Amino acid sequence: LRALVTGAGGFVGSALVDRLRSEGRYETLVLVDVAPPGAQGDDLLSVVGDFGDPAVRDRALQQPVDVVFHLAGVMGGAAEADYDLSRRINLDATLDLVEAASSRGRRPRVVYTSTVAVFGAPLPPAVDDATPLSPAMTYGAHKLMMEIALADLHRRGSIEAVTVRLPGILARPAGGQGMKSAFMSEVFHALVEGRSYVVPVSPDATLWAMSLDRCVSNLVHAATVNPARLPPGRAVTLPAVRPRFGDMVQVAAGALGVDPEKVRYVPDPVLEAQFGALPPLEAQAAIDAGFADDGDVVGLVSAVLGRLGRPA
Amino acid sequence: LRALVTGAGGFVGSALVDRLRSEGRYETLVLVDVAPPGAQGDDLLSVVGDFGDPAVRDRALQQPVDVVFHLAGVMGGAAEADYDLSRRINLDATLDLVEAASSRGRRPRVVYTSTVAVFGAPLPPAVDDATPLSPAMTYGAHKLMMEIALADLHRRGSIEAVTVRLPGILARPAGGQGMKSAFMSEVFHALVEGRSYVVPVSPDATLWAMSLDRCVSNLVHAATVNPARLPPGRAVTLPAVRPRFGDMVQVAAGALGVDPEKVRYVPDPVLEAQFGALPPLEAQAAIDAGFADDGDVVGLVSAVLGRLGRPA
Secondary structure: OEEEEEOOOOHHHHHHHHHHHHHOOOOEEEEEEOOOOOOOOOOEEEEEOOOOOHHHHHHHOOOOOOEEEEOOOOOHHHHHHOHHHHHHHHHHHHHHHHHHHHOOOOOOEEEEEEEHHHHOOOOOOOEOOOOOOOOOOHHHHHHHHHHHHHHHHHHOOOOEEEEEEEOEEEOOOOOOOOOOOOHHHHHHHHHHOOOOEEEOOOOOOEOOEEEHHHHHHHHHHHOOOOHHHOOOOOEEEOOOEOOEHHHHHHHHHHHHOOOHHHEEEOOOHHHHHHHOEOOOEOOHHHHHOOOOOOOOHHHHHHHHHHHOOOOO | OEEEEEOOOOHHHHHHHHHHHHHOOOOEEEEEEOOOOOOOOOOEEEEEOOOOOHHHHHHHOOOOOOEEEEOOOOOHHHHHHOHHHHHHHHHHHHHHHHHHHHOOOOOOEEEEEEEHHHHOOOOOOOEOOOOOOOOOOHHHHHHHHHHHHHHHHHHOOOOEEEEEEEOEEEOOOOOOOOOOOOHHHHHHHHHHOOOOEEEOOOOOOEOOEEEHHHHHHHHHHHOOOOHHHOOOOOEEEOOOEOOEHHHHHHHHHHHHOOOHHHEEEOOOHHHHHHHOEOOOEOOHHHHHOOOOOOOOHHHHHHHHHHHOOOOO
């Protein structure tokens, strides 16, 4: 079996590649990323470049692939700031990639990472599988358009589409990339290093969060789940732990033996509304299909700290 | 004011152009169609060609336009048969056209004709504004993707988007174009000419139907309605009369003085399921925004026969 991973050098992509290699399910992993991969091996075929470039797609798909893990794309803030770029990458090139993968004689499975941003803002008092989709950002709009395109290509028999809508994945690498939600990850790095940190939301802020390891497990599951377990739209909102921010900090500080008072809360009303007011989420369709969250705040924090190299 | 009409020579387009000219709201109408327009006049600027051709779009948009009526596209059966064509025209070129219209210094209103095919099949026992959208054909999928793109461009301030989802429009020109739903129109042509006709659905079949004149009135309204009256998704399902097929034939035959027994019913189960089982439709958002249907089966038949040149 051969799998293609776009964004293979990224935060989620590199962890996914590690897991796929350790599980040994694929003889060859084709890694597409704008930067050369850190990993090397006979089982890896690296294609360095932007998947928006047709030549890069051609190189990546010289041999038919059985699975495409499509992680690359223009993220939320960047897509909002540059509509043309988001259209070119998140829409046109993504559809081109999927069509090219489906034209090579197999019916590849496409694992597509969508986003809870398809729900838009403000969110209703509770979110479940019947909540209307009404994106409020270009990023979410283009992701939702691709969900629909993939469901149609699945119906036509061109691909097997499995779309998973990701919540916030923790903890991203320190330093952030100017992401406004970086504080959710930075607080973990600060606690691990025993530094004090100012969080721009209140202790009562609620998140939808998933550890990187759990995210990778869900992506691996997406590549093997019986397609009949997915709803007709081929998309599921992944379940997520919904911690109170203050509780998450308490648990992490306790596990690390750090004074939780090192974290102070200076809420920014805009960030609190955007990232700290996530309502209860009932992700039954995903649970029915075998996807899972980290269980509870303790499980979440344990998985996050485990990955950061400290005992939880 | 300047308006652009794509598909200006088509069934709906030519009737819309006639109405717009008679109302005199626009100084210039730019008519885009693959065939030269029948109408001529100082108020008309004809661009003959496929709007999927960038040169055609450039010619059509040499001057900024205030309103775009986008009617052209690849219809349902053709889109299903040729995915690549539907992607190129119904998705890529449509988005290119809207972006080009919005880049000329104004914030044009875009009146986009979508379809009830966005609801998919089979339909639930009743359809309203909360019914989930789950297209079951490539045509509906690409229309829904464009609805989302237009809502996003509206939110960004690039355009004023008004999307109307059309039901079946009656009566299309005789002869059909191989459309499987052609019988809905053909039965009117047969009755007007006193011919007998075999309908491939039962008398109990239920349709969602709108006269061409009412459709044009709704498109004209879409160009002037206060944008604040539309829901955030910028799309409304137009209200439609839901006649029993047998009643529609009875009313038409009575108005024409023709024996209704000239119409026989030989139901095809596939066509009955696809075109003859439309559930009750509650289109409240459209009604709240001032859109209307033909009232009842008598109003529908009267408007259809009026357009065919016979007293109703």
